[in-house]
Amino acid sequence: MSLLTVNNLKVHYPIRGGILRRKIDVVRAVDGITMELERGETYGLVGESGSGKSTSGRAIIGLESPTAGEVTFEGQKLNQLKRQDRREYYKDIQMVFQDPYSSLNPKKRVNDIIAEPIRNFEKRTKDDERRRIQELLELVGLSPESMHKYPHEFSGGQKQRLGVARALALQPKLIIADEPVSALDVSVQAQVLNFMKEIQRELDLTYIFISHDLGVVRHMCNRIGIMYNGRFVEEGSAEDVYDNPQHIYTKRLVAAIPDIDPANRKHQTDFRREVKKEYDNKKAEFFDEHGGVFDLKQVSSTHYAALP
Amino acid sequence: MSDRSLLEIDNVQTSFRVGDSYYAAVDGVSLNVERNEVLAIVGESGSGKSALAFSIMGLHNSHKTKIEGSIRLNGKDVNHLSTSELNKVRGKDMGMIFQEPLTALNPLKTIKDQITEALDLHTNFSAKQQNERALHLLNEVGIPRADKVMNQYPHELSGGMRQRVVIAIAISCDPSLLIADEPTTALDATIQSQILDLLNELKEEKDSGIILITHDLGVVAEMADRVAVMYAGQVVELADVMSLFKQPKHPYTRSLLSSVPSTQDEKDMLHVIQGVVPSLPKMPRTGCRFKARIPWMADDTHEENPELREVADGHYVRCTCYKHFYFPEEEAEKDVAAHRE
Ligand SMILES: Nc1ncnc2c1ncn2[C@@H]1O[C@H](COP(=O)(O)OP(=O)(O)OP(=O)(O)O)[C@@H](O)[C@H]1O
Ligand SMILES: Nc1ncnc2c1ncn2[C@@H]1O[C@H](COP(=O)(O)OP(=O)(O)OP(=O)(O)O)[C@@H](O)[C@H]1O
Numbered sequence A: 001m002s003l004l005t006v007n008n009l010k011v012h013y014p015i016r017g018g019i020l021r022r023k024i025d026v027v028r029a030v031d032g033i034t035m036e037l038e039r040g041e042t043y044g045l046v047g048e049s050g051s052g053k054s055t056s057g058r059a060i061i062g063l064e065s066p067t068a069g070e071v072t073f074e075g076q077k078l079n080q081l082k083r084q085d086r087r088e089y090y091k092d093i094q095m096v097f098q099d100p101y102s103s104l105n106p107k108k109r110v111n112d113i114i115a116e117p118i119r120n121f122e123k124r125t126k127d128d129e130r131r132r133i134q135e136l137l138e139l140v141g142l143s144p145e146s147m148h149k150y151p152h153e154f155s156g157g158q159k160q161r162l163g164v165a166r167a168l169a170l171q172p173k174l175i176i177a178d179e180p181v182s183a184l185d186v187s188v189q190a191q192v193l194n195f196m197k198e199i200q201r202e203l204d205l206t207y208i209f210i211s212h213d214l215g216v217v218r219h220m221c222n223r224i225g226i227m228y229n230g231r232f233v234e235e236g237s238a239e240d241v242y243d244n245p246q247h248i249y250t251k252r253l254v255a256a257i258p259d260i261d262p263a264n265r266k267h268q269t270d271f272r273r274e275v276k277k278e279y280d281n282k283k284a285e286f287f288d289e290h291g292g293v294f295d296l297k298q299v300s301s302t303h304y305a306a307l308p
Numbered sequence B: 001m002s003d004r005s006l007l008e009i010d011n012v013q014t015s016f017r018v019g020d021s022y023y024a025a026v027d028g029v030s031l032n033v034e035r036n037e038v039l040a041i042v043g044e045s046g047s048g049k050s051a052l053a054f055s056i057m058g059l060h061n062s063h064k065t066k067i068e069g070s071i072r073l074n075g076k077d078v079n080h081l082s083t084s085e086l087n088k089v090r091g092k093d094m095g096m097i098f099q100e101p102l103t104a105l106n107p108l109k110t111i112k113d114q115i116t117e118a119l120d121l122h123t124n125f126s127a128k129q130q131n132e133r134a135l136h137l138l139n140e141v142g143i144p145r146a147d148k149v150m151n152q153y154p155h156e157l158s159g160g161m162r163q164r165v166v167i168a169i170a171i172s173c174d175p176s177l178l179i180a181d182e183p184t185t186a187l188d189a190t191i192q193s194q195i196l197d198l199l200n201e202l203k204e205e206k207d208s209g210i211i212l213i214t215h216d217l218g219v220v221a222e223m224a225d226r227v228a229v230m231y232a233g234q235v236v237e238l239a240d241v242m243s244l245f246k247q248p249k250h251p252y253t254r255s256l257l258s259s260v261p262s263t264q265d266e267k268d269m270l271h272v273i274q275g276v277v278p279s280l281p282k283m284p285r286t287g288c289r290f291k292a293r294i295p296w297m298a299d300d301t302h303e304e305n306p307e308l309r310e311v312a313d314g315h316y317v318r319c320t321c322y323k324h325f326y327f328p329e330e331e332a333e334k335d336v337a338a339h340r341e
C-alpha cells in the first residue's frame, strides 16, 4: 500500500476586485494533480513559480480545503475523516513552510515555537521538553542558547532551520518540505540535507521536497514531478527529467540551471537563447488551444509527460 | 576616488545590542563598488551580509544598532543622514531587494498601491502614468496575469510572485546602486535567468552598480564581476570571479565550493564544514575566527589575527597559512593511493 495518494486534486481561489471586493475571477492554483508516494521515498516537486506547489502541500496537510479530488494517507481518505480523527493523521504529516518569517510567531521565543507541536500532541515533563528542544536545535546546527531568542534576532537561514526543527519535533511519517534550504549557505545546506537523509533512513521517513534548486532536487529525490500552471507537465526519475526531458517547459527549465563555472558564461547564454527560440517556436504543440497542459502520457516505465 | 567609483565602504562595524552590550555582526568591512559592476557577497548564513546591506541602506533600528565607519555613495556620506534625507536617497539613489519579501510588503495594501507609492515619492507621474508604469514593471519581472495581480494582496501571491513584486519596487525608480539580497531564491530557474538578464540590462543602461548577496554559487558564477566572501562578520576573501572559482585560497571559500551538490555528481553525502558559527556574544574577537572549524590543521600554522592581504593582483585573502591548507579527506585519499602503489 502506498503511504500517500493524491487523486485529481484541485484547489481554486476566488479573485476579488472593485470596491465591494466581489468575486471577479478564479485562480486555478492546483488544477488536477495525481501522485503516489511509497514509504521511504523522496518525491521532488519543482516547476514554475506560482504553479501551485505550496498550495498542493498545504492541501495535503489539510490547511487548504480542496475544490475537488482526494488525499489518501495510509489507506484513509483524509477529507472524509471527522475533525477529531483527522488530528491523529495530521500529527504524522508535517510541513516545513516556505516563508520562515511568516510561519514563526514574532512574539514568541524559540523554545515556545518549537515546543508548540510537542505540547499539543505529547505529554513531556518540563525538563524532558527542554532536552528535546535542545536536541532538535543541535540537529539543525543552532546553538542551545538560541532557545531564549526571538525570531527577528536570527538571520534568514537561521530562521529557516527553526522551521525544520519544528517540523521534526513529532517524528512524523511524511514531511512536506517547502524550500527547506533555500536561505542557507551551501555548507549548512549540506548539513541539513545530509541530516534529512540520515533520519529518513533511520525512521523510514517519506518526503515531498519542494525546491527551485535543481541541483539539490537531483541530489535528494528518487522521483520528480514538474509543475506548470497547476498541472504536471512531466514526471520521472532524475535521469528521465534532467537528461531526457520530453516537455518543452522542462527542457527550458533544465537549460536555465546556472553553471558553476564562470568560464562557461558565454556558452550558457548562447545555449539558453537557442532553447528559448525552440520554446517559442514549438510552444503551441505542447499546450492545448487554451494554453492548457495536456494529460500525462507514459513515455517509458518510469517516465510520463504531458504530450498531445 | 576614481570617477567610476559608486560606493565606498570603509571599515564598517555594525553592532547589535544584546542585553546591555553591543556585539559586532559586521566587523570592519571595507569594500567598494564601481558603476556598471556586480559585486557578489557570499558567505556563511549569519555572517553579516544582510546586516551590512541594511547598514548601507540606513534601515537598522538606531536604538538597538550602532554603525561605525564610513559609507559613501557618489562621494557623499550616507551613514549620518537624517530620516528625511534618507528617504530622498532611498529608492532613487539606492534601492534594495529584500531577502524576506513578506516583511518588506504591507499586508494590507494591494500590489498596485505598493508600487505606485515609491513612484509617488520620486517621480512626477500622474496617477495614470503610475498605473501604467506599475503594470509595465510587473510584466518586466515576468509576473503572469499582471493586471489581476495588481489588485491582489501579498498573502494571495506565491513566494516567488512576492519576490518579484519586491524586485519591481526596488527597480521602479532606477536606483544607481541596487542591493539585491537573495533576489532569486524563490524563483524557478527560468524566471531566475530572466530576472538576472533584466538586472544586467538595467545596470548597463543606467550605468549603475549592483551588490548581489546570494548563496547560489551558480548565480554568482554567471553574474558577478567580483566576489567578496564573508565569514563571521569579516571579508575573508575578495577576488574577481574567475580567480575565486578557479583559485580559491581561503579554507572557508574552498569548503564552500566543495559543498555544492551538482546535477551530475552521485555522492550520497555532501561535504560539510565541521561545527557551527558561534552566536554573536560568543564570537572570538581575537585569533582567526575560522580556526575552530578546521581542527585538523596544526595550531602553529594559524596566524594570531590574520589581515586581509593582497596575494595576487586584486585577489585578497585573510589567511596566511592557506598554502598549507588541506582537507582531511584529500589526505586520506592520498594515503590510500600511496598504499596501493
Ligand atoms: N489565498 C490565495 N488567494 C488567491 N490566490 C492564491 C492564494 N494562495 C495562492 N494563490 C495563487 O495560487 C497560485 C499558486 O500559488 P502557490 O503558492 O501554490 O505557488 P508555488 O508553486 O508554491 O510558487 P512559488 O514557487 O513561487 O512558491 C498563484 O497564482 C497564487 O497567486
Ligand atoms: N536585530 C538583530 N538583533 C540581534 N542580532 C541580530 C539581529 N539581526 C541579525 N542578528 C545577528 O547578526 C548576525 C548576522 O545576521 P545577518 O542577517 O546579517 O546574516 P546573513 O549573512 O544575512 O545570513 P543569511 O545568509 O542567513 O541571511 C547573525 O548572527 C544574527 O543572528
Ligand code: SF4
Pocket: B251, B252, B288, B289, B290, B291, B294, B297, B301, B302, B303, B306, B318, B319, B320, B321, B322, B325
Ligand atoms: S589563518 Fe589558519 S585558521 Fe585562519 S583561515 Fe587560515 S588556515 Fe584557517
Ligand SMILES: [Mg+2]
Pocket: A053, A054, A055, A098, A178, B158, B159, B160
Ligand atoms: Mg511556494
Ligand SMILES: [Mg+2]
Pocket: A155, A156, A157, B049, B050, B051, B099, B181
Ligand atoms: Mg541575510
